[in-house]
Amino acid sequence: MRDMVRHIPFKAVADAVTKCCLEAATRLPSDVLAKIGDALKAETSELGRDFLRQYLENAEIAATHNLPLCQDTGFAVFFVEMGAFTVIDGGTITEAITAGTARGYELGFLRKSIVSDPIFKRVNTKDNTPPIIHLTQVPGDGLSVILAPKGGGSENMSALKMLTPAAGEQGVIDFVVDSVIRAGGNPCPPTVVGVGVGGTFEKAAFLAKKALIRQLGTHNQDPQYAELERKILEKINASHVGPQGLGGDITSFAVHVEQFPCHIASLPVAVNLNCHAARHAGFEL
Amino acid sequence: MDAIKISAPTDRATMKKLRAGDRVLLSGVIYTGRDAAHRRMVAALDAGEPLPVELENQIIYFVGPCPAPPGRPVGSAGPTTSYRMDSYSPRLLRDAGLLGMIGKGDRSDQVIAAMQEVDAVYFAATGGAGALIAERIKKCDTIAYSDLGPEAIFRMEVEDFPLVVAIDADGNDLYRR
Structure with missing residues (x-):
């Protein structure tokens, strides 16, 4: 059994998460761009079309200058599928994702939007952690991660x-x-x-x-x-x-x-x- | 329809002329504030203390911008949802001389009533277009509550900031068409 286990270095996971944070914040996915294009054709309100055109222009400016699409770079929500034979060397998957998130939000000049306590302190954690992680165990030895930053x-x-x-x-x-x-x-x-x-x-x-x-x-x-x-x-x-x-x-x-x-x-x-x-x-x- | 160019700070007569649905390009100096800054400002008014910024004839922008990357005055800076400021806005309109607010989404009856009393206008900026709006912000300085990070009060110099008059000084409301 031991031979079937696949080891992934902690840093490899954290670095991939960091890259993901930067990409998600600044690049509008192609399926979303296509939907905005479709909406622009269907929308009959002049003001509505004006907004849709601004969304496309915004996506272009964001990609050109590596600026976040929206100032609310969100709560970092992760959907993780981890193989039953996957092991992270040097820490847990939660620790690796948390480290990568903190670094990504710092490097990308992304807004830190998380406060430590919901009612009493409400002090900013200053690195946008903790992330929200939904972890599912799947067959095999892979690791699949999707980040969906969620605005308030x-x-x-x-x-x-x-x-x-x-x-x-x-x-x-x-x-x-x-x-x-x-x-x-x-x-x-x-x-x-x-x-x-x-x-x-x-x-x-x-x-x-x-x-x-x-x-x-x-x-x-x-x-x-x-x-x-x-x-x-x-x-x-x-x-x-x-x-x-x-x-x-x-x-x-x-x-x-x-x-x-x-x-x-x-x-x-x-x-x-x-x-x-x-x-x-x-x-x- | 051509956009109407206006400048900030402003005056009651200018605000009174704007109609719900008008497209506006705003230039000049505006101040930012969102949840935590509003809470502190209203607490200051309650305690009889001066506000950290004089709001007479000013326009406030509900925003918590991204940090400024090297070589830029500010990061992405689109509007946040305005209803969270509804419990504070009437106080700033009636007691601090505020004449304009910029945000996104509808406002309460209490806010609209206070706006009508003082001839103030509520502008909608394009939510989710933070990069586009950042291009129209020429200067951005923290001037109060810096401990709040993105929720601090910033002084922004803007040029042709694209807005829509969502609720005018007579209470006409584009959200309740």
Whole structure:
């Protein structure tokens, strides 16, 4: 068994995380750029198109000058898949990611947005740590990391409700659409809407977050859930909240639903929004 | 529609003329402040102490910028969500002479009522366009509460900062069309 274990140096992980922090903050992923382009063609509000053009110009300036796309360089949220036969030499995966995050936020002149205590002290930790790490063990000896820096403005518009099973599909649609409309311009629309359905209270929230890192333009593999995504998106965009909440046809780029088995008594549903600068970057070692 | 050029600091007559939906290019000196700085400023007013910056006729920008990289006055610097300042803004409008606010997202009835009393305007900057906005900021200095890091009060010199009048001095509100 011992021969099957693969060793990855601590520094290799930390350095890759640092690089990831810089890339995620300054480079808008191509799937997001494509969605902004599509929205520009579909949007009929003159003001809305003006904002969409500014997003494209902003992405170009950010890439040219290595400036963060948004000053809120976010909470560093990591989705990690670690092989059962992967070992980090010199520390834990949590320590390696934390070290890489601190270095990345310092080197990239990224904003440090984390305070040490939520209620009483609220003193800035000055290196944007701790990160949030969602770790899953998978077969094999690989290591796959996705970083999705999460801004406070969109995160604050999150919502979760424990529906009754009787509420069904319509209950889910109404809750999600209502949450997005009530968020208005606050989460910097057009947004990506992450929806988690099923599981428990915390599982639904996790799924909603995870849904945000799915490639834009892809749909849920279950045809019924893919149809649910389409229905919710149509209702959201009929609201005319629009870019920046100041009116228009495109309030959200996409709705991503992720589902999980749930208790006979429950129908949990969680909504997590990503702003138009839907940042993410990743690596495999 | 051409943008209206205005300068900061400003005056009541200029603010009173702006209409919800107007595109504006703002140049001049503005001050920043977000959650923690607002809390401290209102605490200072409550204690009868002077504010660290004179806000009479000024425009405040709700922002916590990124650190300045070498050779630039400031890092990325787009607006933060404004509703978190709703509990503080009426006080600064009524008691400190503030005439303009720049942020993103809608405002409470209480803020809009105070704006109407003093002829103040709420401008929307483009959320998530921090790099583009940074290009319009020519100078940026910390002037108070430096211990707050990105939440400190900065004095910014801006040139053609692109804004939209979201709520005008008569209470017309683009978010409640």
